[in-house]
Amino acid sequence: MVTAQEDWVLDESAKTNQAFGCSPNDRTLEELLDCGVILIDKPSGPSSHQLAAWARSMLGINRIGHGGTLDPFATGLLTLLCGRSTKITGELLKKKKSYVAVIRFKKPIQDDDLLGIVSKMQGEIYNVPPKESAVKIQVRTRDVEKSQLIQSEEGGRVHLISIDCEAGTYIRTLIRDFGLLSGNECELLELHRSRSGSLNDQMACTMQQLADSVFLWKEHDDPKGLLRLLSPVEVVLEDIPKIVIKDGAVSALSHGAPLARPGIISVPKGLPSGSSVLLSSLKGEAVAIAELSVGSDTIPSMETGQVATPRSVIMQPGAYPQTWSKE
Secondary structure, eight states: OOTTTTTSSSSSOOOTTTTTTOGGGGOOOHOOOOOOOEEEEEEESOOOOHHHHHHHHHHHHHHHHEEEEOOTTTTEEEEEEEEGGGGGGGHHHTTEEEEEEEEEHHHHHHHHHHHHHHTTOOEEEOOOOTTTSOOOOOOOEEEEEEEEEEEGGGGTEEEEEEEEEEOOOHHHHHHHHHHHHSSSSSEEEEEEEETTTEEEGOOBBHHHHHHHHHHHHHOOOOHHHHHHHHEGGGGTTSSOEEEEEOOHHHHHHHTOEEGGGGGGEEEETOOOOOOOEEEEEETTOOOEEEESSOOOOGGGGGGGSEEEEEEEOOOOTTTSSSOOOGO
């Protein structure tokens, strides 16, 4: 087994039973519909909720959610979560986002002046939800990691900017504040989400492509197109620190049991107690998102004891046989 240098390898001899579970990339269409994701390139017009409802109706499944609402006028990456993958909605909502926005000032503004304003609106800023938002309006802060001026048109009135920010940042409010800081009213004309965590809009499909692939599947018994559009839930979780666990621990955790020290194969170094971690099987399957009960650097010296508590169990119970007494 190949493990990254930054991991503590606690059991190099551990093996997995190929009779149970499977690599995420080998899942059937039914398994992906039960716990997979669809990356949609949202068009302007419909709401995020409407797109999820249309996909639910097309695919004929009961549960589809979305991770991170986009306003109806906005476009770009929208992650649809199928079946049991809706359990990770909270994790998806916390991921950093990237946007491209077209803004227009009432009066022309020079690039240098706009660059000065853009640079001021980086780092931790106040970001109050706009009155158009459905959430309670209250003062809160958000981190704008980076904002850049890309292009200017119409004599300095219309500008294209990119923004990398903390989840939950209201771009409409940010743009309004550009106007307040410049003394020059500013409005948001277009907004496109280009990235969410490790996912980007180049990975997304259109609703028409989804509809075409569903038609081929249902009318011509050809699932190949739909299989290309459905991704295993693990693609959303790639940026979470991963603890690899033994098959027997997979079974116990799928029933909600805590992770004990004997069930661990490898664990990242340097994680403090309370960190969020992904518990993964040797085949790369997401078992649960958990919270570390101890610092990861103390785990190699432990022989017994609880190491992590599941917060969201993803693995279907029964996928691996019960061997708890051996862990």
